[in-house]
Amino acid sequence: MMLSPLSPRCRRAERPSSSIVARMMRTPIKQAKAAVYRLLTLLLVTSLLVPAAAKGESPAPLEFRLTDTCPASFELQDGGCVLRNRYKAYRSLRDAGVGGLKTGLPLLREGFTPQQIDLGRYLFFDPVLSADGSVSCASCHDPAKGFADGRAQAVGISGQTLPRSAPSLWNIGFFSTLLWDGSKSSLEEQMQGPLYSPVEMGNNPAQLLEVLNGNPTYRTLFEQALGSSPIALDQIYTAITAFESSLISLNSRYDLYAHGYHAALNEEEIAGLNVFRSFVARCAECHTPPLFSNQQLAVLGVADAPGELIDLGAEAITGDASQRGAFRVPSLRNITRTAPYMHRGQKATLEHAARFYTGGRGHEVPEGESLMIHWHIWEPQLTDREIQLLATFMGALTDEAFMPEIPTAVPSGLPVTQARKFASGNDVGFGAQ
Ligand code: HEC
Numbered sequence: 001m002m003l004s005p006l007s008p009r010c011r012r013a014e015r016p017s018s019s020i021v022a023r024m025m026r027t028p029i030k031q032a033k034a035a036v037y038r039l040l041t042l043l044l045v046t047s048l049l050v051p052a053a054a055k056g057e058s059p060a061p062l063e064f065r066l067t068d069t070c071p072a073s074f075e076l077q078d079g080g081c082v083l084r085n086r087y088k089a090y091r092s093l094r095d096a097g098v099g100g101l102k103t104g105l106p107l108l109r110e111g112f113t114p115q116q117i118d119l120g121r122y123l124f125f126d127p128v129l130s131a132d133g134s135v136s137c138a139s140c141h142d143p144a145k146g147f148a149d150g151r152a153q154a155v156g157i158s159g160q161t162l163p164r165s166a167p168s169l170w171n172i173g174f175f176s177t178l179l180w181d182g183s184k185s186s187l188e189e190q191m192q193g194p195l196y197s198p199v200e201m202g203n204n205p206a207q208l209l210e211v212l213n214g215n216p217t218y219r220t221l222f223e224q225a226l227g228s229s230p231i232a233l234d235q236i237y238t239a240i241t242a243f244e245s246s247l248i249s250l251n252s253r254y255d256l257y258a259h260g261y262h263a264a265l266n267e268e269e270i271a272g273l274n275v276f277r278s279f280v281a282r283c284a285e286c287h288t289p290p291l292f293s294n295q296q297l298a299v300l301g302v303a304d305a306p307g308e309l310i311d312l313g314a315e316a317i318t319g320d321a322s323q324r325g326a327f328r329v330p331s332l333r334n335i336t337r338t339a340p341y342m343h344r345g346q347k348a349t350l351e352h353a354a355r356f357y358t359g360g361r362g363h364e365v366p367e368g369e370s371l372m373i374h375w376h377i378w379e380p381q382l383t384d385r386e387i388q389l390l391a392t393f394m395g396a397l398t399d400e401a402f403m404p405e406i407p408t409a410v411p412s413g414l415p416v417t418q419a420r421k422f423a424s425g426n427d428v429g430f431g432a433q
């Protein structure tokens with residue numbers, strides 16, 4: 001059983017009461033009342049804290065213990081967790097043809113200790129990482145929504161809308177080209193984006209360190225997992241990276257099929273796989289198994305809104321005009337969980353996403369724009385039936401068996417956040433057409 005620790009509970013209890021006091025102070029008549037109230041609050045807090053301190057107990061509650069067991073599918077080797085997976089026996093992509101069933105995986109960020117992964121899990125779900133304690137990583141990367149958020153465009157601190165959709169984080173430890181525009185190459189570097197962006201979590205390094213170091217539970221946990229104190233930024237980044245890299249989804253029915261259990265896919269799904277990897281549809285050229293992404297940038301020419309190109313993709317980063325509208329090929333793992341699709345949620349369903357590829361080269365490119373559309377985007381003239389088969393096949397890439405345990409409480413004592421309820425009609429892009 002995990003319970004909220006004592007001290008953060010007290011802090012939470014204090015916050016509303018001090019705002020009540022502030023409100024009461026506005027009227028002089030109520031000043032006396034306010035003083036009594038404040039005294040009572042103080043007495044209550046002291047009565048809760050003093051006995052523990054008097055007995056000389058450790059301030060860190062024992063409820064938050066870091067596990068010494070590796071996550072499912074990992075095994076302990078030389079103190080670190082290493083993935084056990086059949087794909088590791090296969091040769092790398094470089095040696096095998098595109099779309100081959102028995103192709104290897106890119107390198108995984110692995111070797112983190114069980115304690116580092118577990119600490120990262122608490123941090124990932126703890127809104128204390130944001131400026132006002134309202135947004136956690138899981139607010140936009142919700143395990144119940146494939147570690148995405150179900151929105152066309154993500155929503156950050158104070159309800160601000162982001163320009164892009166939140167991608168899934170399953171298998172993200174295999175990626176060395178991160179973000180829709182491919183502008184980051186490590187998870188440690190990437191997470192500083194959301195942590196310190198005024199529209200995402202709104203925090204700054206100084207406040208983040210102050211809050212975590214001011215929390216005795218976190219100080220103890222960091223010392224257990226990373227060995228030194230006070231808590232440093234690098235340690236925060238390492239722990240969250242460790243957790244992210246543990247999100248493995250490689251046991252879908254497709255994978256069973258790829259490893260040789262042919263009965264794992266039904267006839268429709270096998271037909272869909274064959275369209276997917278055919279040189280007509282060419283999906284596997286970019287969505288290369290087993291990750292279903294070759295991690296390269298490609299210009300598809302998906303409009304942001306009808307007739308509009310708002311997001312310049314990689315060009316905005318590199319200034320290279322040939323990368324205007326280029327985005328990193330996303331993985332298709334657990335893709336049924338993360339609608340709507342594309343960088344701005346333009347496509348409502350998998351059928352809509354698949355249909356884009358047969359609409360004709362550059363058919364969504366706004367007038368006056370000249371994009372250097374990728375050569376594998378062409379005119380495959382897929383039938384309705386083939387599009388439906390593609391969607392059916394992509395459904396066989398679903399596997400959430402190694403879902404991490406979602407903490408019921410986090411060391412800050414703040415409520416564990418997951419994707420918030422939809423507030424507006426912003427949830428599906430325009431691509432329902
Ligand atoms: C306000 C919503 C929001 C929050 C909070 C948030 N993210 Fe994200 N995340 C996004 C969006 C949107 C993107 C895509 C941004 C882009 O490509 O420009 C993204 C991208 C990512 C990526 C890259 C995925 C890929 O496929 O390349 C990783 C990794 C990631 N986030 C991890 C985190 C972590 C760790 C945290 C917490 C420290 C976090 N995110 C907090 C919305 C959010």
Ligand code: HEC
Binds near residue numbers: 390
């Ligand atoms: C030239 C490389 C390329 C080819 C070929 C390709 N894709 Fe894509 N795919 C991409 C890129 C890049 C994106 C992201 C584009 C964007 O957001 O604007 C994407 C996005 C997607 C998405 C949405 C993923 C998400 O997380 O939102 C789906 C689904 C998809 N592709 C399916 C397919 C299918 C099915 C085929 C074959 C008919 C195919 N792709 C062929 C590069 C490719």
